[in-house]
Amino acid sequence: MEHSxxxxxxxxxxxxxxxxxxxxxxxxxxxxxxxxxxxxxDDAAFxxxxxxxxxxxxxxxxxxxxxxxxxxxGKLAVCGTVNDLVVSGAKPLWLSAAFILPEGLSIKxxxxxxxxxxxxxxxxxxxxxxxxxxxxxxxxxxxxxxxTTGIGAVHPRTxxxxxRLEAGDxxxxxxTIADHGAAILASRLGLDVEELPASDCAPxxxxxxxxxxxxxxxxxxxxxxxxxxxxxxKEIALAxxxxxVLEETALKINPRVQAIAESLGVDPxxxxxxxxxxxxxxxxxxxxxxxxxxxxPQGKESAIIGxxxxxxxxxxxxxxxxxxxxxxxxxxxxxxxxx
Amino acid sequence: MEHSxxxxxxxxxxxxxxxxxxxxxxxxxxxxxxxxxxxxxDDAAFxxxxxxxxxxxxxxxxxxxxxxxxxxxGKLAVCGTVNDLVVSGAKPLWLSAAFILPEGLSIKxxxxxxxxxxxxxxxxxxxxxxxxxxxxxxxxxxxxxxxTTGIGAVHPRTxxxxxRLEAGDxxxxxxTIADHGAAILASRLGLDVEELPASDCAPxxxxxxxxxxxxxxxxxxxxxxxxxxxxxxKEIALAxxxxxVLEETALKINPRVQAIAESLGVDPxxxxxxxxxxxxxxxxxxxxxxxxxxxxPQGKESAIIGxxxxxxxxxxxxxxxxxxxxxxxxxxxxxxxxx
Numbered sequence: 001m002e003h004s005x006x007x008x009x010x011x012x013x014x015x016x017x018x019x020x021x022x023x024x025x026x027x028x029x030x031x032x033x034x035x036x037x038x039x040x041x042d043d044a045a046f047x048x049x050x051x052x053x054x055x056x057x058x059x060x061x062x063x064x065x066x067x068x069x070x071x072x073x074g075k076l077a078v079c080g081t082v083n084d085l086v087v088s089g090a091k092p093l094w095l096s097a098a099f100i101l102p103e104g105l106s107i108k109x110x111x112x113x114x115x116x117x118x119x120x121x122x123x124x125x126x127x128x129x130x131x132x133x134x135x136x137x138x139x140x141x142x143x144x145x146x147x148t149t150g151i152g153a154v155h156p157r158t159x160x161x162x163x164r165l166e167a168g169d170x171x172x173x174x175x176t177i178a179d180h181g182a183a184i185l186a187s188r189l190g191l192d193v194e195e196l197p198a199s200d201c202a203p204x205x206x207x208x209x210x211x212x213x214x215x216x217x218x219x220x221x222x223x224x225x226x227x228x229x230x231x232x233x234k235e236i237a238l239a240x241x242x243x244x245v246l247e248e249t250a251l252k253i254n255p256r257v258q259a260i261a262e263s264l265g266v267d268p269x270x271x272x273x274x275x276x277x278x279x280x281x282x283x284x285x286x287x288x289x290x291x292x293x294x295x296x297p298q299g300k301e302s303a304i305i306g307x308x309x310x311x312x313x314x315x316x317x318x319x320x321x322x323x324x325x326x327x328x329x330x331x332x333x334x335x336x337x338x339x
Numbered sequence: 340m341e342h343s344x345x346x347x348x349x350x351x352x353x354x355x356x357x358x359x360x361x362x363x364x365x366x367x368x369x370x371x372x373x374x375x376x377x378x379x380x381d382d383a384a385f386x387x388x389x390x391x392x393x394x395x396x397x398x399x400x401x402x403x404x405x406x407x408x409x410x411x412x413g414k415l416a417v418c419g420t421v422n423d424l425v426v427s428g429a430k431p432l433w434l435s436a437a438f439i440l441p442e443g444l445s446i447k448x449x450x451x452x453x454x455x456x457x458x459x460x461x462x463x464x465x466x467x468x469x470x471x472x473x474x475x476x477x478x479x480x481x482x483x484x485x486x487t488t489g490i491g492a493v494h495p496r497t498x499x500x501x502x503r504l505e506a507g508d509x510x511x512x513x514x515t516i517a518d519h520g521a522a523i524l525a526s527r528l529g530l531d532v533e534e535l536p537a538s539d540c541a542p543x544x545x546x547x548x549x550x551x552x553x554x555x556x557x558x559x560x561x562x563x564x565x566x567x568x569x570x571x572x573k574e575i576a577l578a579x580x581x582x583x584v585l586e587e588t589a590l591k592i593n594p595r596v597q598a599i600a601e602s603l604g605v606d607p608x609x610x611x612x613x614x615x616x617x618x619x620x621x622x623x624x625x626x627x628x629x630x631x632x633x634x635x636p637q638g639k640e641s642a643i644i645g646x647x648x649x650x651x652x653x654x655x656x657x658x659x660x661x662x663x664x665x666x667x668x669x670x671x672x673x674x675x676x677x678x
Contacts, residue, residue: 010444015474024472028450032457033436037468045468047433047490052391056468058435058488062475094386096397097372098486100439105349111367118371129376129384129395133363135354135675136401139478147437149397149488151386336474 015062015337017226018270018330022235041239043222044088046154053154055090057081060147064337066113068187070179070198071274073146074117079274080225080339081148082124083204087221087277089160090152092205095121097148098132104141113144124203157216162239164219170286171244171306172279174207174299175200175252177229181271182257184338185264197256202275207298211279214289220280223273225339227330230269232278233306234315234329243311246327248319250305269317270330272338280308354401354676356565357609357669361574380578382561383427385493392493394429396420399486403676405452407526409518409537410613412485413456418542418613419564419678420487421463425543426560426616428499429491434460436487437471443480452483463542496555501578503558509625510583510645511618513546513638514539514591516568520610521596523677524603536595541614546637550618553628559619562612564678566669569608571617572645573654573668582650585666587658589644608656609669611677619647 013020030038037045044057061077071079078095085092097117101110121128138145179200186196204223211218224232229246237244246269253268261268275298281289286304293299315327352359369377376384383396400416410418417434424431436456440449460467477484518539525535543562550557563571568585576583585608592607600607614637620628625643632638648655654666 008446009480010440010442010446010449010474012442012474012476014440015472021472028446029453029470029472032453033460033467033470035466035468037466038470045433045435047468049432049492050391052389054490056433056435056490058437058469058486059471060437060439060473060484060486062439062473064475093388094384094395096384096395096488098397098399098488100399100401100484101349101353103349103351107347107349107367110349114368114371121372127374127376128372129374129386130397131368131372131377132398133354133360133368134399134401134484135349135351136403136482136484137351137478138482139476141348143475143477145399145439145473145475145484147397147399147486147488149435149437149486151393151395151490153388 012336013332016330016335018231022329042088043084044090055085055088055152055154057084058147058149059084060145061339062145062337063184063339065187066109066142066144068199069183069196071201072113072116073144074113075120076201076274076339077146077148078117078120079201079203081150082126083223085150085152086204086208087223089158090154092126092150092152094129095126095148095150096130097128097146100145101133101135102138102141102143103135105144124205155215160218160220162220162236165240165242165280165308167242167308167310168283169219169280169308170283170304172281172286172289172302173305174277174293175301176254177251177273178257178261178268178271179254180274181228181338182260186260197254197260200273200275202298204275204277207293207296208277210292210296211289214281214285217285218279218281222278224276224278225272225274228270228272230315230327231329234327237315238313241313243309243314243316244306245309246306246317248317250303252301252303266333269327274339351675352671355669355674357570361668381427382423383429394424394427394491394493396423397486397488398423399484400678401484401676402523402678404526405481405483407538408522408535410540411452411455412483413452414459415540415613415678416485416487417456417459418540420489421465422543422562424489424491425547426562428497429493431465431489431491431544433468434465434487434489435469436467436485439484440472440474441477441480441482442474444483463544494554499557499559501559501575504579504581504619504647506581506647506649507622508558508619508647509622509643511620511625511628511641512644513616513632514640515593516590516612517596517600517607517610518593519613520567520677521599525599536593536599539612539614541637543614543616546632546635547616549631549635550628553620553624556624557618557620561617563615563617564611564613567609567611569654569666570668573666576654577652580652582648582653582655583645584648584655584657585645587656589642591640591642605672608666613678
């Protein structure tokens with residue numbers, strides 16, 4: 001346990017969304033901050049105020065580079081918090097935006113980012129109602145950080161909780177995996193531009209609106225960002241105390257994403273998406289959910305990728321060759337600053 | 340106008356809370372984000388949801404050094420957002436906390452900061468309900484950044500707005516000025532420890548609770564953080580379209596703060612407080628407000644420091660020697676990373 005040693009310091013893997021991030025949260029932050037909201041470890045906190053259920057979610061964006069195929073830190077900062085609210089079953093109502101501006105940042109680049117952020121929010125009819133700007137010498141004029149924090153109204157008939165999972169439930173994803181992570185890694189390494197895949201960075205609210213008739217029976221939604229599909233599903237398996245089985249043949253991956261992952265030696269199951277949802281629902285509802293998702297342009301590639309089984313919190317991958325591999329949370333591969 | 344030039348870059352003065360910060364907001368951010376909430380330019384946004392009025396406020400903390408006499412970035416991150424809600428007439432209900440951890444930050448120091456933050460929140464019975472941690476190489480292992488965003492319930496009988504100001508109103512402050520700014524500057528410069536003044540960093544909720552009977556008639560509250568008393572009052576004068584007159588003889592200043600300001604050649608009217616409120620109320624209520632404030636340990640030094648006059652948005656200082664000096668917003672003196 002690295003941080004019980006008081007000589008220890010923060011390293012980049014503490015920010016990869018995997019095992020070391022979990023350890024930092026559980027061993028350093030939770031002993032001090034522990035309360036029922038944080039113990040839920042959801043993407044948003046549920047706040048009961050008079051007759052109203054609100055969802056509240058915060059995220060800081062430190063993505064490097066600031067501009068990447070398919071998006072930029074401004075678009076990502078709006079989509080990221082919107083998606084955390086949406087997969088928590090809430091309709092986003094208001095957003096805050098807080099900027100930490102690096103000394104030396106080009107005003108022209110900042111203007112592009114602010115425009116992108118404003119356009120994304122405007123398309124969603126989501127007002128940015130309060131903000132803050134600070135300036136710091138962050139070592140690099142491209143080290144811009146944006147925090148967005150959102151408030152949403154929880155859909156009254158929604159109850160998303162890993163405790164509702166049962167053996168036989170279907171695991172659905174709304175599209176290809178790993179596009180955002182591959183786009184960021186490829187941009188960062190300066191790979192040949194023609195070959196770069198685009199990030200899937202997009203708001204999920206419209207796509208998931210199509211699920212309205214199914215909402216009361218949907219058991220769990222998450223967006224597989226930092227740590228990717230594998231880390232997100234492993235967290236759900238542990239929370240449910242059941243095994244999740246992924247079918248490798250059912251996973252869809254853009255060939256350019258696959259090529260980049262192979263050339264870099266990273267597993268696409270651990271690369272982030274920023275415009276996909278994982279949905280767990282009963283076997284009976286699964287076909288209807290897939291049908292509804294596919295009617296929306298963002299959901300055309302929706303597919304059942306696995307199922308819930310009796311067990312103790314394992315995540316298993318049934319490989320193309322018929323074998324079974326146990327998957328753990330992302331560990332030891334430093335993939336920070338993805339979002 | 341520096342940032343209409345697209346060769347221009349962010350400089351530290353953009354973060355001092357003064358004129359350049361205002362220009363950046365008005366000229367770069369507002370054209371994209373403009374809406375009624377942001378146009379109000381208050382410390383918090385007021386959100387009407389069904390029958391409920393909520394206040395929503397965000398702040399990122401980049402203070403350097405992380406530990407200073409009277410506090411640390413953790414305590415400051417809780418008090419700062421709490422105070423923005425409180426001077427907006429709201430009772431803080433929930434807080435989010437998002438950490439950007441620098442690579443190389445000592446886990447021991449992080450633990451002290453998290454403990455301080457949790458203790459401050461616990462004393463206020465204010466739950467930190469959701470959070471985020473990211474890791475970035477920020478150029479220095481002490482470059483830790485914390486965002487807190489808070490939701491409060493607006494006191495139903497409160498209406499704080501510069502448009503309510505009238506000639507004759509009294510300007511009150513709840514204590515000495517410039518303590519926080521002087522403490523930070525002195526710490527940063529490594530001045531002799533015995534001489535360091537302590538920051539006034541403190542939550543204002545208990546002190547301002549004593550004003551409950553006066554709330555409907557209080558016209559304006561602000562905490563004079565970045566940019567100090569002068570910048571905050573100049574902003575109010577401009578928003579009200581009236582002149583504000585400060586009486587130098589009425590301002591209280593800790594002798595050690597005075598000594599540091601003099602030795603550094605900075606005007607204490609532009610140094611931040613992090614535990615004081617400026618209150619503007621009718622002349623008739625002023626004595627009662629002062630009496631109520633002085634009953635509380637944090638308000639013993641409360642005093643009327645000036646008044647509202649007919650005019651066009653000027654801030655005037657009547658000096659000890661009987662002269663009158665016009666005060667502008669902080670401009671050109673780089674005092675960033677105060678909070």
